[in-house]
Amino acid sequence: MYQITEWCHHFIREQVRPGSFCIDATMGNGGDTELLCRLAGPEGRVLAFDIQKSALSRTEKRLRDAGVPDNFRLILDSHSHMTQYADAGTIDCIVFNLGYLPGGDHRLATKPASTLRALEQSLPLLKKGGMVSLCIYSGGDTGFEERDAVLAWLKELDPRKYLVVLSSYYNRPNNPPIPVIIQKL
Numbered sequence: 289m290y291q292i293t294e295w296c297h298h299f300i301r302e303q304v305r306p307g308s309f310c311i312d313a314t315m316g317n318g319g320d321t322e323l324l325c326r327l328a329g330p331e332g333r334v335l336a337f338d339i340q341k342s343a344l345s346r347t348e349k350r351l352r353d354a355g356v357p358d359n360f361r362l363i364l365d366s367h368s369h370m371t372q373y374a375d376a377g378t379i380d381c382i383v384f385n386l387g388y389l390p391g392g393d394h395r396l397a398t399k400p401a402s403t404l405r406a407l408e409q410s411l412p413l414l415k416k417g418g419m420v421s422l423c424i425y426s427g428g429d430t431g432f433e434e435r436d437a438v439l440a441w442l443k444e445l446d447p448r449k450y451l452v453v454l455s456s457y458y459n460r461p462n463n464p465p466i467p468v469i470i471q472k473l
């Protein structure tokens with residue numbers, strides 16, 4: 289069965305080509321970073337952000353062990369500063385996996401205000417045809433504030449400029465996660 293990250297990886301695989309420039313906005317244990325590094329290849333580039341030092345050290349080890357190309361930069365900073373690290377119109381794919389790291393400190397989860405700032409910043413960074421992949425979680429420790437803020441923001445995106453496709457685990461109980469793809473037209 290498709291987990292939300294696998295679902296999003298399906299679209300990321302379609303999007304990211306050798307030479308692509310990508311951002312992992314929520315590095316965590318580096319699962320998405322590893323995929324982006326592999327797909328972008330030696331000619332590509334990947335920037336990955338997290339506010340936890342431990343995420344950087346775990347991801348660094350993971351990427352070295354996996355033998356991905358040396359095409360990544362791991363950045364200890366909030367994704368809400370991402371425009372300081374890349375130029376407008378240069379990015380092929382930006383990945384957000386919101387919430388907290390399973391097994392980590394739940395207090396260090398993504399927060400509505402900084403997530404919205406980061407999403408706002410991500411759009412001008414995208415090339416035409418570029419994509420944001422977004423996994424939204426809710427319920428439990430996470431609550432609903434971030435989900436509701438992000439869904440309200442998505443709804444307002446100009447349909448002439450962005451395609452927003454939201455999937456639903458329609459028959460799954462207990463606030464299932466929501467996978468979203470935004471494409472810049």
Ligand SMILES: C[S@@+](CC[C@H](N)C(=O)[O-])C[C@H]1O[C@@H](n2cnc3c(N)ncnc32)[C@H](O)[C@@H]1O
Pocket residue numbers: 313314315316317318319320321337338339340343365366367368385386387388389390396397398399402
């Ligand atoms: C669900 S986890 C990401 C999982 C990751 N993609 C993976 O494959 O393991 C969310 C991550 O976002 C990070 N985070 C929280 N606030 C952040 C912020 N403002 N900027 C960047 N990362 C942030 C957390 O530290 C946590 O590691």
